[in-house]
Amino acid sequence: MFRRESRLTAARRGLDIAVGDAVRAADGLSLDWTIDSAGTRTRYGLLRWDDIVRARFPRPDWRRLAAVPALLRRLRRSGYERRLRREARSFALVIFGVHYLYLLFVALSLGAGCLLPLLLPAALRPWSLVAVPVAAYAILAALMAITRGRPFYCAHLVDDTAFTHDHAAGREPRMPPRLDALAARIRAAEGTADEIVVIGHSSSSFLGIELLDRVLAADPGFGTRGTPVSFVTLGSVIPWIALDAPASGMRAALARVAAAGHIGWLDVRAPWDWLSIHLRDPLTASDVPSPGKGRPATIYVRLEDLIEARLIRRRRWNLFRMHFQLLMSSRDRQGFDYLAFVTGPEPVHATIERLGTAQAGFAPGMAVRIEA
Template identity: 65%
Template sequence: MPGFDPREPETYWGLFRREARLTAKRRGTPIAVGDPVRSTDGLRLDWRIDSAGRETRYTLLRWEDIVRDRFPRPNGRRIVETIALWWRLWRTGYLRAYKREARRFYRVIVGIHLIYAGLVTFSLLVASALMLGAGDMIPKPLVILAIPVVAYAILSGLMVVTRGKPFFVAHLVDDTAFTHAYAKGEAPEMEARLDAFAAEIRAAEGRAGEIVLIGHSSSSFFGFEALDRVLAADPDFGRRGTPVSFVTIGSVIAWITLDENAVATRAALARVAASDAIGWLDIRTKWDWLSIYRRDPLSASGLPSPKHHRPVEFHVRMPDLVEADRLSRRRFNLFQMHFQLLMSSDSPDTFDYISFVAGPEPVHALIESWRSVKAQPMGQEMEVDGW
């Protein structure tokens, strides 16, 4: 399950195929990635992976259409809703808790919103200078009325010309709004999509050697929401011989669960965390500016962990994945760092997403073998056989 991303699902297939070629070359293991096939109901993009005699069916659960309906928003709506949202988050104490649990991610989100506020202010100043500079050519009442209209046009032009780069301002501002709208129950289209995802996941039981649900970014919380729906419909899911694992990468779970309105989401998180039928692995790196990595998602959300190493944590050092020269160029590219854990690693001796997904070792077995390994302090990678 991908994050808040409006791109066509084939983008992820193209990324996976490209990175699979790199992993195959670096590790000396043939990996064949089949062509993508869209399901007739529009919920999935499926492709097959063949590696070392093992076949993996990779399914991308789609919600890019929902993202497109929420991003980009018209600037007028964005301004009004953003002011209302930040007033609520400040008034309820959310910002203090969020800063405590996700200091770096907090700085990114606050910084992005300040950049957007700066663009709005700049547009107003330029519009005021233009209109007031017209002198007596335009009546003063019309000048006053024209300033916000001209400012809106300037702001819209800036957003179109820059497309939000280099910091993807509109993307992250709208992503923030969508996350908190969902926390308040104001995203019914996503509720319906998660119900559909739950049916897809449940139907996979018994058709493969294992089921692995991978939630990246915003789908770190949409993933457990879908699994909670599966368990509500079928309490024995995962207990009939098909191992089920949940893997979170670039987790932002506390981003939503710290919102006082996210009562249902926190309850779903607690139920999935308590289910011993579903393994849970949280893969993280402190180099990912768009994730929350300081504490495990349960502790960060103010929930007790039901058992030791739930979830199992795997800390990855980015310098082990990317060579120093390329890392120095990428380190402040927010989305590059956010996607790095979904890509091939430069070193054949460390974590590699492609090998993780398509390698010979089942994911549920990896989670079990890592459960007894105590995570090293932040900044060090787990010392696990094979990685």
């Protein structure tokens, strides 16, 4: 996707962007490539955790049958569902909607399974009762397979939610070592480049917080010795995990990274993206005190700047496609373009400083859209 979209950005903006071949790191931690554009070379590393996703998605239906009602009951009793709906109406509608849709599928499957004896001869009906659970389970499995993709993404979103809350409670043991290893690599990169930028899209927005917190815990002076460090979140879902009661470690990490003013932070928001949380800044929305205006700096991106009206009509309800639109080329030469942003000649830290300084002067409650 990066290679394809960079060609589009280069053509639209009259740039020369050369993307090197992607190479898997020897330790398997990342997929790495280089980009050359306008005399600037960018080394781009993508943290790999697709193996963790494959190990957890999709889960067997028998596990969902037990886990989904228990999770929904816990989130409702703790007040999490109410708080998330307050901070992210569209996001909560999607997330809780697919869970209640799953429960509806369970009820429909059980009902259809109970009809099975009525279709058989009277002599076989007593024996057919033992087949009801098997038939209902098979129907449920078929429904989940049918709704796995768009527009529902039911199995994926239900399993993704389970991963997020397990990670919040420290019950996902495979992710912390991955973040520890990448944190060590980022620390070692200080002094080897003009700047270091950590980028988190979607769930990687909260993983990026944990990653930087690990770096700062090991080296509080990181980012103060001449190599600027920046953090960029796109399509952020930080409150999704931070509002959960067991996520005390995440909230503490969020507060520490927010307080590290020498690390720039830019939050790129898309109000049209139903799979992101964008009504307020991620700190306030997570019940974490904000250090002040301009932290993080913010860019609001219009969908009309990214794709043509005919494509909007076609893709609007393809929620995952819309969620990834922020990482793609922009049709508007003056609007935000992710490829131009990460490969362009202006350092990311300079962009963040410029935006943060401008936004710090605005009064609270003012709606601000800044082009980049």
